[in-house]
Amino acid sequence: MTSYRLATGGLVNRAAPLAFSFDGKPMAGLEGDTLASALLANGQMLVGRSFKYHRPRGILTAGASEPNALVTIGRRERTEPNTRATVQELYEGLEARSQNRWPSLDFDVGALNGLLSPFLGAGFYYKTFMWPAPLWEKLYEPFIRRAAGLGKATHEADPDSYEKSWAHCDLLVVGAGPAGLAAALTAGRAGARVILVDEGSMPGGSLLFDTAMIDGMTASDFAREASAELQSMPNVRLMTRTTAFGWYDGNVFGAVERVQKHACDPASHLPVERLWRIVAKQALLATGAEERPLVFGGNDRPGVMMASAMRAYLNRYGVAPGKATAIFTCNDSGYRLARDLEAAGIEVTAIVDSRPTAPPGYRGRPRVIANAVVCQTKGNKSVSAIEVLHDGRSETIAVDALAMAGGFSPIIHLACHRGSRPFWSEENAAFLAPQDLKDLRIAGAAAATVGIAACIQEGSAQAAAILSELGISCRPAALPNVEAEEESRPAKPLWSIPGIKGKAFVDFQNDVHLKDIGLAVREGYGHVELAKRYTTSGMATDQGKLSNVNAIGLLAEARGVSPAEIGTTTFRPFYTPVSFGALTGAHSGYHFQPVRKSPLHDWAAKNGAIFVETGLWYRSAWFPRGGEKTWRESVDREVVNVRQNVGLCDVSTLGKIEIFGADAAEFLNRVYCNAFLKLPVGKARYGLMLREDGFIYDDGTTSRLGEGHFFMTTTTAYAAGVMNHLEFCAQALWPELDVRLASATDQWAQMAIAGPKARLVLEKIVDDDISSAAFPFLAAKEVSLCGGKLHARFFRISFSGELAYELAVPAGYAESIADILMNAGAEHGLQPYGTEALGVLRIEKGHVTHSEINGTVIPDDLGFGKMVSATKADFIGKVMLEREGLKAADRLRLVGVRPLDPTASFKTGSHILEKNAAATLENDQGYVTSSAFSPHIGCTIGLALVKRGPERLGEEVVVWNGLKSEYAPAILCDPIFVDPTNERLHV
């Protein structure tokens, strides 16, 4: 006998059939079904194989805690393993496949593990596979992973989109059961901003399967009316299919909304999942309670189910568990199920109650066996009989389904996410949430409150208390009248059960059974945290939602103490698994990070630029021309053209900072290691910025445009960092200085015009006199362009070593000015050049970048020792620069290096060895920081940091590439390969 769909009843839409398949077998379900209810309706009791022993497993729960019914759904790129059938809504065409079985679910070779089980107990992996160690990676781990697998993820890219959102409210209510709905209604009616989230597809929680009548309505109709009222309130947001998975500091809750996980073909304009961060002034947990399994032999056999889950399948989905059901209970929950089964005309074979008597008011027909336990189940792939121990004898009763009701554990995970521990309540036989939590309250079954009326009352009262704390007045709501609700007595927990034969499972998902717990205690792992790790109980993807309290109860019993003394393990987010997609949100692939574009981006693109990503920027790397087959050909041409004619390079990405204020000069004097106090207006100066430890942080030119106005440039890479640093200095170190900073990187497009003919080109558009006499090297000033049509900032600075200028124009005019320059420069051979040529030109001139300024160098290492001011009272890095180690004679210092054989080459990062020295780290003399083919020299050249470098010019060395075992004989030389006397700069 198997489960089946009843002819009537439930909240499913019988007019809307849905076709789906399980392991390729076509099946039919109804709109409103979960995959689990649809499987049960089709008589599919066996849905998976267990993790370790490959035991046949069925559907145990009707919700988020499901440990057994994990299936793979979807196909191809939408394949999703480890989906809980109990929460997956059914949709037309859903394809589900069972997991962890081979070759088939019915006949599974791995089930032989069951025979090996004496060797597979707790600690088995630790004991068996520890040695020999090398075998772990090669043999044991792959074997174990194959045998004890969950579902397999697809390797294809996820085709769906995800997003994140923030939300704010006065009150967040988690859970839309009786307590949550009442709380949201109370707060909503008072005008508070309320967010109510529920993991289910419709609000109602336990109301959706309770048969009580509320104000003359069915419980589910009551839930529907309450949610309709909530939805009509503009100040309330009701979010279904949304799991609040974590409570974080600042009273922020993480939640994941499954926007389209119930859709066959997700609509492209919506994400499939949305990650919410909800900032709540106050929050109320109305998360309900989890029913506990009972630990008896074969409690994992398909057909054995939680009593409350059986009620849910019966009342909400119209699915009967079988034709002859037994109920094993230690509390009143079992009797509610019995009443509902009876009402649906399903035979209840027996109620096995561990307590001495049935509830006094119970008038049902089924046989009650009091003072009794189920010690084991029998059957092959589903339960066919149970063995009941009572009155000192054992009785076998034929059944086709068994419900178990071990008492309720309030769902308090969120309340424990910020470090507070739950406490054991003997009275409620449950762990309750820690008390006096800041801005978080608990109501309803989550607070161990029993009964719909009491939950509604408490939800409403807690909301009113929260509103009064927030200063929002509210009228107490009239409480509904609840009929047909039975009184519930607190239950004494039933941990260990006598007469068990076979495996009695504690943690279903990780296949941890009773004997494992005993073994852990005997072997000294009785502490709750140790037992968890030793037995793996509670470590599966369900995080022990069903098993943890039983494991604690059993540990307590084995150690002869109260569960209070055992305590719980630590609760951590996430309450249920959250997909990486949701955590990533929209920022994946091309949108992983924003793109930052230079105002000359489109100009470069139309001139044929090849772009390179530099941080967030896209910079033009080179500009290929017809006939050029390699990037080197283009770069060489661009370099030669700058040296012979003139080139134009976009340097807009350099950081630009405007510095104003009466103390601006003093401020710069403190942040740079060289002097800036007396820089004349109209002049630019190269500046070196140190860190407090004395090492160089960044470099750039800073120009004085007015008495209290400077214009600083930074490197592209450190633009943001330098701005933060300057703000730190101005605000945190020297707030007494009048200095004001503004980032102007995006305001100005900056172009370098470099080459012997640069002035000839610029004279055509710059109105001012730019002759060397009027505008010498390092001059800086505002100029007018094209007959006063535009004003620009003009600097005579050079990175290439040629006669060069930088022209800064407001960004919106950048393309126009670049076009005009290209036009004006055509007769002089003006060509654009990119960052590759820029790099070659600066290496030829011995100019450093962050390849050399790599965090290990001080000014003297780069030949800038004389720049460091000896007279300034203080500047960033001054004191630490005086350290002994930074004055050592054998520091690595900047030199040039080139191969003895001009046809040879070497790579950046290669190390320098003495001529005949062995290639060892001990013999390491330094390394190449930058290298390039120099068209000017005609061979590869490099800059290198070498011990005592400048004293060794002319020494023959070997450049050693340890990665490729390449050796290039080379010679150390002056790092300035072009125009060492700087004549070209001044023409």
Add this chain to the structure above:
Amino acid sequence: MASLISCPHCGARPKEEFTIKGAVLSRPAADAGHQAWTDYVYLRDNPRGTHREYWHHTSGCRRWLVVTRDTVSHEVGFCQDAAAAKLAEVRP
């Protein structure tokens, strides 16, 4: 997932908007000696409990703040503008 810092200028904002620098230490005078400077540059306490740190509201008002944070509970306490904190220290 969140961590809200109450910027005195902008209100509560998530940590993604901030850049954290580390412990609030006062910069020694240039003649304070190497030991004081070594402490300032290299040595850090690793307190359990209340910790004062520099946070920069990089994607907000761009002010440096002195944030008092509990390293155990993550609770963020008093947040003050760093310039105000420094000036208060100079002229008590």
Add this chain to the structure above:
Amino acid sequence: MSDFRITLRPALGSAPRPGSRGLSITAMPEGHVVQVLGRPHAPDLFGVLERATGAAHRSVRAAGPGQWFIVGDAPLSRDEFAALSTALQPHATAVDQSHGRVRIRVEGTIVERMLAKGTAVDLDPGAFPVGTSAMTLLGHVSVHLTRIEIAAFEVMVLRGFAESLWEDLVRMSVEFA
């Protein structure tokens, strides 16, 4: 005299507009954006700014302690900028950011829900009324956000990020199309 013609290229000139019903995203005119840097520890300059800006076609936006943006749809001539600059002296410095910042108008009844996909700032009209500004992170991009009407926000962003932010805004609005 030079006969070169200088033309302006708007940062979002070529960006397409999304055709959503619930929302509109529009590049605002690249008029002027002036960043105002108050002297440290100066008294509140709002009155000075009101006097200096005067005309109704300009607006003053708070931008952190001692800083403001003065924005307007019309470009500012060199003389106008100089006059504004002088009017602010000695209390504050004016920095021309007309080309460095791009303004985008986002409008619609559910505009708050759309922007909540990017910013943690509570944009409920009760918490963020018309005229309020905030500098915040919108997705991965820093922006200056102002509620200019009950259902309209001005999003100001560094020019280099404008296209990227535009794409983000379009993506954030797709749901409401």
